[in-house]
Amino acid sequence: MSITQKDVEYVANLARLELTGEEKERLARQLGDILDYINMLNRLDTTNVEPMAHAAIEHNVFREDGEPRSITPDETLANAPDRQGDFFKVPKVID
Amino acid sequence: MEWEVVIGLETHAELATRTKLWCDCSTEFGAAPNTHTCPICVGMPGVLPVLNRKAFELALRVAFAFKCKVPPRTFFDRKNYYYPDLPKNYQISQNYCNTGTEGHIDIPVNGGSKRVRIHNVHLEEDAGKNIHPERSDADYSLVDLNRAGVPLLEIVTEPDMRGPEEAQAFMETMRRALLYTEVSECHMEQGHLRFEASISLRAPGAAEYGARVEIKNVNSMKAVTSAIEYEIKRQTRILNEGGKVARETRLWDDAAGATGRMRSKEEAQDYRYFPEPDLIPVTIDDEMRARVMAAVPELPLARKRRFIEAFGLPEYDAGVISDDRRTADFFEEALKTYDNPKAVGNWIMNAMLREMKQRGIGIVELKPKPAQVAALAKIASSDRINSPAAQKVFTIMMDTGDDPEEIIRREGLEQTSDSGDILPLVSKAIADNPKAVADFKSGKASAVKFLMGQVMRMARGKANPQVAEKIIQEELGKM
Ligand SMILES: [Zn+2]
Numbered sequence: 388m389s390i391t392q393k394d395v396e397y398v399a400n401l402a403r404l405e406l407t408g409e410e411k412e413r414l415a416r417q418l419g420d421i422l423d424y425i426n427m428l429n430r431l432d433t434t435n436v437e438p439m440a441h442a443a444i445e446h447n448v449f450r451e452d453g454e455p456r457s458i459t460p461d462e463t464l465a466n467a468p469d470r471q472g473d474f475f476k477v478p479k480v481i482d
Numbered sequence: 483m484e485w486e487v488v489i490g491l492e493t494h495a496e497l498a499t500r501t502k503l504w505c506d507c508s509t510e511f512g513a514a515p516n517t518h519t520c521p522i523c524v525g526m527p528g529v530l531p532v533l534n535r536k537a538f539e540l541a542l543r544v545a546f547a548f549k550c551k552v553p554p555r556t557f558f559d560r561k562n563y564y565y566p567d568l569p570k571n572y573q574i575s576q577n578y579c580n581t582g583t584e585g586h587i588d589i590p591v592n593g594g595s596k597r598v599r600i601h602n603v604h605l606e607e608d609a610g611k612n613i614h615p616e617r618s619d620a621d622y623s624l625v626d627l628n629r630a631g632v633p634l635l636e637i638v639t640e641p642d643m644r645g646p647e648e649a650q651a652f653m654e655t656m657r658r659a660l661l662y663t664e665v666s667e668c669h670m671e672q673g674h675l676r677f678e679a680s681i682s683l684r685a686p687g688a689a690e691y692g693a694r695v696e697i698k699n700v701n702s703m704k705a706v707t708s709a710i711e712y713e714i715k716r717q718t719r720i721l722n723e724g725g726k727v728a729r730e731t732r733l734w735d736d737a738a739g740a741t742g743r744m745r746s747k748e749e750a751q752d753y754r755y756f757p758e759p760d761l762i763p764v765t766i767d768d769e770m771r772a773r774v775m776a777a778v779p780e781l782p783l784a785r786k787r788r789f790i791e792a793f794g795l796p797e798y799d800a801g802v803i804s805d806d807r808r809t810a811d812f813f814e815e816a817l818k819t820y821d822n823p824k825a826v827g828n829w830i831m832n833a834m835l836r837e838m839k840q841r842g843i844g845i846v847e848l849k850p851k852p853a854q855v856a857a858l859a860k861i862a863s864s865d866r867i868n869s870p871a872a873q874k875v876f877t878i879m880m881d882t883g884d885d886p887e888e889i890i891r892r893e894g895l896e897q898t899s900d901s902g903d904i905l906p907l908v909s910k911a912i913a914d915n916p917k918a919v920a921d922f923k924s925g926k927a928s929a930v931k932f933l934m935g936q937v938m939r940m941a942r943g944k945a946n947p948q949v950a951e952k953i954i955q956e957e958l959g960k961m
Contacts, residue, residue: 401562401752401754403564438578440555440557440578440579440757440763441557441757441759441761441762441763443762445762446555446762446763446764446765447762447764447765448532448533448762449532449533449534449535449538450501450504450506450532450533450534450535451534451535451536452499452500452501452534452535452536452537453500453501453506454500454506455500455501455506455507455508455509455510455518456506456507456520457506457507457508457517457518457519457520458519458520458521459517460514460515460516460517460519463516463519463520463524463627464516466526469622471622471624472515473514473515473516473517474515474516474613474624474625474626475516475566475624475625475626475627476622476623476624476625477566477622477623477624477625478621478622478623479614479620479621479622479623480565480566480612480614480623
């Protein structure tokens with residue numbers, strides 16, 4: 388399975404990453420290797436095998452809809468790069 | 483040329499839970515910014531979401547209410563995209579296995595009903611809110627994450643609606659159904675309920691659908707209808723000029739009353755869905771199925787039909803009484819005491835709902851119980867009290883919640899049908915009003931009415947009017 392530099396650029400764009408030419412080359416190779424490894428699984432016959440959504444055997448772990456509780460805005464905003472009042476302040480968003 | 487209009491609708495409803503979908507933060511509307519937040523809903527690394535049982539069961543209730551197929555097991559997926567109101571950079575949703583598929587909802591159309599197929603019902607989390615400073619040259623936006631992680635139900639229809647009227651009927655029916663099933667409070671102004679439409683046109687009778695245009699940024703039912711009407715005109719013009727409608731997402735501009743193109747960069751979406759590893763799958767076992775199924779009520783349109791067919795209520799009355807689930811429950815509970823749907827329905831329509839409106843109260847604050855309203859309806863349809871007295875009893879019931887029998891006794895409202903009581907009053911009225919007697923003799927029917935008024939006044943409203951009139955006629959006849 389070969390991954391082209393174009394594939395890397397497409398995924399990088401979706402992940403909001405800026406890569407140098409050298410990085411793109413290296414990542415194309417590494418991602419290709421990973422996909423080759425995963426593709427080994429495609430050799431297995433999985434007819435009649437139900438797709439698995441999760442490796443845990445456990446099911447139905449619920450939380451009851453009880454008394455609400457939160458942390459303070461100061462705690463929430465403690466790691467924010469910037470704030471204005473109790474809002475996160477971020478680069479301008481165009482809707 | 484006339485084109486056939488094809489409309490599909492997506493409904494987003496915020497579920498009526500106290501806490502968010504994956505964390506204990508409150509879902510309450512209108513709180514100060516970022517006060518309903520915690521490490522889970524602001525997307526801190528290393529946190530673990532845990533599914534709110536009530537949210538899941540409400541989603542399941544809707545799936546059952548719309549007769550969907552429900553899988554034995556379901557799970558959640560990550561939908562990946564970047565936006566400042568989405569702190570994890572993915573939204574947890576359902577893509578590979580919805581809570582329900584292939585259901586339907588019946589909507590009223592031209593006096594009959596039409597079946598709209600539901601493609602799927604699924605559960606996802608809401609995003610936060612971006613606030614743009616009013617200064618247009620500001621180079622920043624503000625983010626409030628109070629809504630991030632609030633449970634959101636998405637209901638997707640097949641493209642089964644054929645015009646703006648049907649879309650409108652769908653939205654109203656859907657809103658009422660969600661209120662009836664008590665899964666959402668449906669306050670439009672609080673964003674509890676949002677609709678998105680997709681519209682295409684095709685030649686009448688064509689088997690294939692035309693290119694579909696999705697409309698976003700519609701904030702009210704009225705805006706959805708306006709956007710649909712605009713889009714029909716726009717696409718009709720393109721097709722009539724021999725052009726091709728582009729498959730795209732357009733934004734509705736409420737002020738301009740038009741849809742506009744989104745920039746293609748925003749349109750190119752690749753969400754790279756994959757099963758959410760932080761959440762454990764849900765098995766919908768027989769116990770859960772039975773419990774949730776038991777909470778599914780009869781939907782409003784079906785109930786209205788039953789009120790018409792089984793109880794013989796007029797269409798309008800059936801619509802008014804079935805409109806609100808609690809009113810309809812009240813009505814049916816009252817019928818257990820007095821099985822006369824027309825009489826009980828009349829009291830609910832003409833006295834109870836009117837008084838509630840005047841007093842600005844809802845059915846939960848109502849003092850009289852269904853059995854008491856039924857008891858009054860029963861008494862009023864006998865000749866024990868007359869109509870003004872019954873109205874008076876009802877007003878006192880609204881004030882006090884006392885039993886009608888008790889009020890009638892206390893207020894001395896019971897009317898007499900005993901001619902021994904009424905005859906002396908009639909005799910006195912005739913003796914006191916020789917002019918009325920003369921009028922009667924010269925053929926004026928209104929004279930009887932006048933004498934009736936005199937008798938009723940003397941009886942302080944407690945004489946049975948039919949008996950009184952009969953005696954007046956008899957006594958005048960003798961003269
Ligand atoms: Zn939280």
